[in-house]
Amino acid sequence: VIAEIARQWGTPAYVYDLAEVRRAEAELREALPRPSRLYYSLKANPHPAIVAELARLGCHAEVSSVGEFSTAREAGFAKNQIMLTGPGKADHEVAAAIALGARRFSVESPYDLAQVGAMAAAAGEQVDVLLRVNADTAVPGMGLSMTGVGSAFGVDASWIESAPERFIDSGGARVRGLHFYMGTQIEDVRLLLSQFELSLQLGRQLMLRYGAAITEIDLGGGFGAPFARTGSRPDLTGLRAGLLAALSEHLPDWHCRRPLVSFESGRFLTAAAGTLVCRVLDVKPSKDRVFVVLDAGIHQLGGMSGLRRLPRIAPTLLPMAGPPRGWMDDCSVVGPLCTPVDMWSSGVRLPTLEPGDLVAVPNVGAYGLTASLLAFIGHLPAAEVVHDGGMPVSATRLTLRRQPLTAGFVPTGSIPAMSRLD
Ligand SMILES: Cc1ncc(COP(=O)(O)O)c(C=O)c1O
Numbered sequence: 001v002i003a004e005i006a007r008q009w010g011t012p013a014y015v016y017d018l019a020e021v022r023r024a025e026a027e028l029r030e031a032l033p034r035p036s037r038l039y040y041s042l043k044a045n046p047h048p049a050i051v052a053e054l055a056r057l058g059c060h061a062e063v064s065s066v067g068e069f070s071t072a073r074e075a076g077f078a079k080n081q082i083m084l085t086g087p088g089k090a091d092h093e094v095a096a097a098i099a100l101g102a103r104r105f106s107v108e109s110p111y112d113l114a115q116v117g118a119m120a121a122a123a124g125e126q127v128d129v130l131l132r133v134n135a136d137t138a139v140p141g142m143g144l145s146m147t148g149v150g151s152a153f154g155v156d157a158s159w160i161e162s163a164p165e166r167f168i169d170s171g172g173a174r175v176r177g178l179h180f181y182m183g184t185q186i187e188d189v190r191l192l193l194s195q196f197e198l199s200l201q202l203g204r205q206l207m208l209r210y211g212a213a214i215t216e217i218d219l220g221g222g223f224g225a226p227f228a229r230t231g232s233r234p235d236l237t238g239l240r241a242g243l244l245a246a247l248s249e250h251l252p253d254w255h256c257r258r259p260l261v262s263f264e265s266g267r268f269l270t271a272a273a274g275t276l277v278c279r280v281l282d283v284k285p286s287k288d289r290v291f292v293v294l295d296a297g298i299h300q301l302g303g304m305s306g307l308r309r310l311p312r313i314a315p316t317l318l319p320m321a322g323p324p325r326g327w328m329d330d331c332s333v334v335g336p337l338c339t340p341v342d343m344w345s346s347g348v349r350l351p352t353l354e355p356g357d358l359v360a361v362p363n364v365g366a367y368g369l370t371a372s373l374l375a376f377i378g379h380l381p382a383a384e385v386v387h388d389g390g391m392p393v394s395a396t397r398l399t400l401r402r403q404p405l406t407a408g409f410v411p412t413g414s415i416p417a418m419s420r421l422d
Helices: 002-009 018-031 048-056 068-076 091-100 110-122 159-160 187-213 239-250 268-272 303-307
Strands: 014-018 036-043 060-063 081-085 104-107 127-134 173-179 216-220 260-266 274-286 291-296 329-334 344-352 358-361 383-388 392-397 418-420
Touching: 002 014, 002 274, 002 358, 002 383, 014 018, 014 268, 018 036, 018 048, 018 239, 018 268, 018 383, 036 274, 048 060, 048 068, 048 268, 060 068, 068 091, 091 110, 104 110, 104 173, 110 127, 110 173, 110 274, 127 159, 127 187, 159 187, 173 187, 187 216, 187 239, 260 268, 291 344
Parallel strands: 014 383, 036 060, 036 260, 060 081, 081 104, 104 127, 127 173, 173 216, 216 260, 291 329
Antiparallel strands: 014 274, 274 291, 274 358, 329 344, 383 392, 392 418
């Protein structure tokens, strides 16, 4: 399928398989307690076909901009299935989201709570908010943690305890839930369980204050997945049993949805569904190294890893022309950008490659194209081709266009969606 797509649509091309999205969703649901809600985090991959597939599967949507909100709506999510999150919300974005139908927000400070409440009241609406809570202690054994340390995200639990009057209904905003998100890229079931346990302990404590007003506890996620390397999704055996035990201990009425328990995932649901196919543009020696120049680089994949948001990548390059003809040592894999930072990896051993060869990078269905430095140096973004277990679904290219602005008019939409490839 992938070689045929490269022939038909050119390279570089992201190839997404909806059948793999369905497999991942089924796997994650199987590992979570029922009843529970699963939010898909659009930041992982906002491609409309992927978002629509997850809407059809019954997920809810976690979005962090008006653009993502619109994408979720267009893909089929109902207004009340979408939660808008994020640590900094501009007034005009909150107003635009409410006008578009947003009724569920995660708020991250007293200011954010008052802001959302004021904008809702101004629109004559009532919205539900979840308070994003940052635990005061770290999850034992957790590396990439967003909790127990100073954080731009959420409010410290101790702040709610010491100044509860700042965390109550405000304007048109009703405090109806608690939102935890303690880490990301966690592959170990024991670690996942210890962070859920910590959230549940805190949730129980905070519910003493809010009582039945709290109708949802979002326990977050952090479910890991391989990124740009071969491998499979982590085995989540034991997660469900551990969660059931922790839920019964801390929230005895959880199974009657008092409160509803929810989870979030981006990468686990989409990473394995995506492959980036690229072409070798040049192969040349310099001093004691071999430089393999590809037609994809940090503008198509991995731009955020330079910003420490994603681990440094050293993508696996799978040659697509059968068994290796030999090996090349000490290779640097670089992209076509005229800057030395456009390098995916160095000092790696690769199968012998020649200009014109196709190579594929697996597991890049999450934090791929839209998490990269798309506009830098002005190459076209990679094509995005979607199939469903081999059946073609769509072929598009994300466009970035400079548009004239009208003074005094603040646009609130998304980056231009998709233009068809032909
Ligand atoms: C609040 C929140 N939810 C969900 C996600 C999605 O994370 P992942 O793709 O690792 O599942 C993130 C990622 O940063 C996040 O900050």
